[in-house]
Amino acid sequence: MARKVTGRHVAISTVAAWLAGFVIFFPILWMVLASFKTELEAFATPPSFLFFHWTTENYVTVQERSDYLHHALNSLIIAGGSTLIAMLIAIPAAWSMAFSPTKRTKDILLWMLSTKMMPPVGVLVPIYLIYKNMGLLDTRSGLVFILCLGNLPIVIWMLFTYFKEIPKDILEAARMDGATIGRELIYVLTPMAIPGLASTMLLNLILAWNEAFWTLNLSTLNAAPLTTFIASYSSPEGLFWARLSAASTLAIAPILIIGWFSQKQLVRGLTFGAVK
Amino acid sequence: MGRITLEGVQKSFGPVHIIKGADLDIPDGAFVVFVGPSGCGKTTLLRLIAGLEDVSGGRILIDGNNVVDVPPAKRGLSMVFQSYALYPHMSVRGNIAFGLKMAGLPKAEITQKVEAAAATLNLTPYLDRKPRELSGGQRQRVAIGRAIVREPKAFLFDEPLSNLDAALRVQMRLEVTRLQKQLGTTAIYVTHDQVEAMTMADKIVVLNAGRIEQYGSPIELYQRPANLFVAGFIGSPKMNLITGAEADKHKATTIGVRPEHVTVVDDGGEGWPGKVVIAEHLGSDTFLYVDAGALGTLTVRVVGEKRLSAGDAVTLRPEPNRIYRFDANGHSIFA
Numbered sequence: 001m002a003r004k005v006t007g008r009h010v011a012i013s014t015v016a017a018w019l020a021g022f023v024i025f026f027p028i029l030w031m032v033l034a035s036f037k038t039e040l041e042a043f044a045t046p047p048s049f050l051f052f053h054w055t056t057e058n059y060v061t062v063q064e065r066s067d068y069l070h071h072a073l074n075s076l077i078i079a080g081g082s083t084l085i086a087m088l089i090a091i092p093a094a095w096s097m098a099f100s101p102t103k104r105t106k107d108i109l110l111w112m113l114s115t116k117m118m119p120p121v122g123v124l125v126p127i128y129l130i131y132k133n134m135g136l137l138d139t140r141s142g143l144v145f146i147l148c149l150g151n152l153p154i155v156i157w158m159l160f161t162y163f164k165e166i167p168k169d170i171l172e173a174a175r176m177d178g179a180t181i182g183r184e185l186i187y188v189l190t191p192m193a194i195p196g197l198a199s200t201m202l203l204n205l206i207l208a209w210n211e212a213f214w215t216l217n218l219s220t221l222n223a224a225p226l227t228t229f230i231a232s233y234s235s236p237e238g239l240f241w242a243r244l245s246a247a248s249t250l251a252i253a254p255i256l257i258i259g260w261f262s263q264k265q266l267v268r269g270l271t272f273g274a275v276k
Numbered sequence: 277m278g279r280i281t282l283e284g285v286q287k288s289f290g291p292v293h294i295i296k297g298a299d300l301d302i303p304d305g306a307f308v309v310f311v312g313p314s315g316c317g318k319t320t321l322l323r324l325i326a327g328l329e330d331v332s333g334g335r336i337l338i339d340g341n342n343v344v345d346v347p348p349a350k351r352g353l354s355m356v357f358q359s360y361a362l363y364p365h366m367s368v369r370g371n372i373a374f375g376l377k378m379a380g381l382p383k384a385e386i387t388q389k390v391e392a393a394a395a396t397l398n399l400t401p402y403l404d405r406k407p408r409e410l411s412g413g414q415r416q417r418v419a420i421g422r423a424i425v426r427e428p429k430a431f432l433f434d435e436p437l438s439n440l441d442a443a444l445r446v447q448m449r450l451e452v453t454r455l456q457k458q459l460g461t462t463a464i465y466v467t468h469d470q471v472e473a474m475t476m477a478d479k480i481v482v483l484n485a486g487r488i489e490q491y492g493s494p495i496e497l498y499q500r501p502a503n504l505f506v507a508g509f510i511g512s513p514k515m516n517l518i519t520g521a522e523a524d525k526h527k528a529t530t531i532g533v534r535p536e537h538v539t540v541v542d543d544g545g546e547g548w549p550g551k552v553v554i555a556e557h558l559g560s561d562t563f564l565y566v567d568a569g570a571l572g573t574l575t576v577r578v579v580g581e582k583r584l585s586a587g588d589a590v591t592l593r594p595e596p597n598r599i600y601r602f603d604a605n606g607h608s609i610f611a
Contacts, residue, residue, distance in 0.1 A: 122312070169361035172328050177375035178349040187374070191365040 042241040058246035068250055075225035077140050079208035083201055086155045094159035111151040120213050125223035140223045147208045155204050162196025202262050209255045218232035228253035278429035278462035279304045285334035287320055294320045295484040310466045312483035318466045319434055326432050327351050346595040353430040354423040360415045362407040368418050369403045372450050375426040384581050387396050393425040413444045430462035482506050504606035516574045528601035528609055535577035537598035540590050547591035555584050
């Protein structure tokens with residue numbers, strides 16, 4: 001049954017949507033605001049919302065105290081590298097499971113996911129020792145490797161569900177049209193899978209970017225990404241909320257920008273009109 | 277050339293036998309329709325010929341060469357899918373050109389062939405549109421364009437018209453038939469719609485439970501059905517099947533009379549007495565469902581309007597030389 005959509009309905013849902021969006025966005029906004037306050041204003045009660053003495057000194061302090069660019073570069077390499085490798089492994093894996101499944105495909109998928117059920121701290125000591133013996137502690141390649149392994153099950157799951165939605169008929173049509181497996185992948189499957197690939201990549205990038213457990217435990221300085229950079233501002237003694245906020249703002253800025261630009265890719269529905 | 281021969285083709289999925297040994301010879305240029313109830317294996321048989329499924333036994337010959345180990349791309353066949361299966365990210369032009377591009381034809385030749393195919397199918401104004409911007413009938417035409425542009429040895433159609441509305445289906449039926457005659461290319465067409473089968477086919481293959489029940493021209497199937505299944509399946513409304521004493525009179529286990537071969541008589545002569553249960557008045561025809569006592573409910577087709585309604589008593593008389601006779605195994609007895 002069609003519902004009558006009146007102007008009032010639209011207005012109410014618009015307000016509700018904006019409100020919900022604001023609530024979700026508020027912590028980030030608060031963090032950005034706090035980063036422009038002085039330390040004293042940052043934890044003043046009642047807090048001032050917009051009318052305080054705006055200052056950029058926190059950013060200057062942060063950059064002086066610790067090398068932001070060094071950490072940002074590490075984050076970029078670790079998150080980007082682990083995402084890239086995970087995608088390279090996951091695409092063929094998900095492709096074969098989606099298009100030529102066997103009796104055990106479901107079990108394999110579940111088994112892969114089960115590795116995510118274990119708390120990482122359970123394997124911290126053995127991983128630490130292995131890394132120590134192999135000389136991987138505080139190296140970028142070591143972090144790329146562990147984050148790639150950690151996110152791989154999720155990446156495969158996501159790609160699997162995206163590939164599953166691609167109608168088999170279209171791939172068969174390509175086969176009838178004389179496409180080899182390779183060309184079928186390049187000309188038909190990949191273009192249709194781009195929205196799925198893009199959103200999977202973005203999610204994995206965000207997960208890897210914000211991953212704190214392994215990056216904090218397996219790196220000290222050389223390979224330390226932005227998570228370590230933020231952590232260095234939250235100390236048990238003294239309150240440096242403004243500086244912590246400035247560091248956090250700097251840390252999420254790159255991933256926020258990447259997410260903003262790729263959102264168009266994410267919402268594009270490509271398969272409509274292919275069948276039926 | 278496109279002669280397709282099946283020799284003892286079998287297909288099983290695990291313990292389930294879908295195709296139980298099919299032998300068939302489709303001459304070059306013929307329009308052959310596979311028809312049968314759902315689950316009879318007609319689509320599977322088509323997919324075996326296409327190469328989208330591997331055979332479990334037997335041989336498939338295209339122009340005399342066994343192709344069971346040849347991948348679909350190399351069999352030189354093209355297929356039109358029920359779901360159209362267009363490439364959603366390509367324009368109509370890209371969709372039609374794809375096969376030629378895969379074959380590595382020079383660009384100029386591709387353009388010329390695509391435009392020729394589009395012109396044949398009245399698709400020229402839509403060449404730069406995406407499939408999602410087309411109507412169902414147009415999408416179907418693009419799918420057909422994609423098939424004809426490659427000049428294949430044979431076309432394989434998998435229920436291509438079943439997603440279209442009734443009026444469009446009749447129109448496309450004519451177009452497909454005309455196109456096939458014009459190109460002279462062998463075509464295998466799968467449908468569950470016996471009207472499509474009767475109107476389009478040079479020859480019909482009736483399939484039931486993985487077996488070919490009969491292979492012949494539409495009129496052959498109508499006039500000389502090999503068995504009870506074909507007799508009941510071909511013809512609309514369905515043939516009346518009568519067993520018991522009436523059948524014994526004709527020295528058969530079952531006799532069949534088509535609704536159009538029964539006349540309603542009021543001359544008081546010999547016939548089957550009965551009472552009209554339902555009368556359907558279509559204007560051009562009148563369908564009567566008559567309760568004929570021990571003979572069961574019989575369907576009668578009267579050409580034109582017949583003023584009868586439920587409850588009227590009638591006498592039915594079958595045309596004596598149009599009575600089909602079947603033995604205990606359901607096979608036809610030809611006198």
